Amino acid sequence: MRPLKWLGIAAFAATAGAYAQAYPTKPIYLYIPFAAGGPTDTLGRNLAQVMGKSLKQQVIVENVVGAGGTIAAARAAKAAADGYTVLLHHIGMSTAPSLYRTLTFDPLKDFEYIGEVADVPMTLIARGNLPVSGFNEFLAYIKANKDKVTYANAGLGSAAHLCGLLFMTAIQTDFITVPYKGTGPAMNDLLGGQVDFMCDQTTNTTGQIMGGKVKAFGVTSKTRVPSLPDVPTLAEQGLKDFEVVVWHGLYVPKGTPKPVVDKLISALQASVQDPDFKANLSRLGAEAVALNRANPESLQKRLVAEIALWGPIIRKAGQYAD
Secondary structure, X not given: OHHHHHHHHHHHHHHHHHHHHHOOOOOEEEEEOOOOOOHHHHHHHHHHHHHHHHHOOOEEEEEOOOHHXXXXXXXXXXXXXXXXXXXXXXXXXXXXXXXXXXXXXXXXXXXXXXXXXXXXXXXXXXXXOOOOOOHHHHHHHHHHOOOOOXXXXXXXXXXXXXXXXXXXXXXXXXXXXXXXXXXXXXHHHHHOOOOOEEEEEHHHHHHHHHOOOEEEEEEOOOOOOOOOOOOOEOHHHOOOOOOOEEEEEEEEEOOOOHHHHHHHHHHHHHHHOXXXXXXXXXXXXXXXXXXXXXXXXXHHHHHHHHHHHHHHHHHHHOOOEO
16 A cells, blocks of 8 residues: 555646646736725835736736725635735734634634745825925824814724724824724725825825825834825824834635645746836836745734734723724
8 A cells, every 4th residue: 555655646746747837827816805996006016016926827816805904815715726816915914813702713723834025104185275394284283173173094904903093002192083894995085075084005105196286294104104204204293103014914715735835936036026016106206126035934923923912902901892
């Protein structure tokens, strides 16, 4: 029986090797957990184009929206482990275990990691006719009007929601939050003056800031954003150690064959070094990760650390979804 066993293993290895060598033979679906036109969607569409070139196959973006990105993550976790379903998710992958009382997936157990993709700072912006100028005036205004000032976010678990939680903690002031079903509707109401301010990713706010349609009061990264050199960081304006950078990672279902995972890793690493991809992100205030972060080990380490970071913040805020 022993020779038969080894023959079986050898046959399996040969089959897996042949499958991986041929992969991909059809379009790959890239799940985006948020609405079309939003910041993660913008990043995903840029990534799909450049990864498609490397894989010599079409990468089709599919927006699987709802429940703070957990619907897309759950569907990706249960998809066939064949490399044809890939999930792009942001910081929300690390906050879901604390925000949602019941999850049908485990971020740490149900996926194979491909690697980190990009970092996107956020900007604190307000409607263009808010009667203040400068961060200190803005801070005084929202503290004085905390019972009526409105903060828009893109829904529970969104980056805008998380930034708002951290901002409230930092300034020790609560304000009225208005959740939307996506960044697009929130931005539309901000531009229309229906809400007062929001915190959102530079991929969604840079154009509005440069066009003078909103007032910008700070960026959430440790250093200023090259595409917005005149917008100071919140840290340099008095919110010491305030930092929210929306990191993004790529995942595939657990059990995806290693040779297929390796091909996706290779395609990701080619993408983060692609000059056009890097330039496109830079114009939006985002940054492709360094090559040494575009790998499974880096993504896993980041996910574990961020779960530990956000858990206490969310529990203190007492905001949960069923």
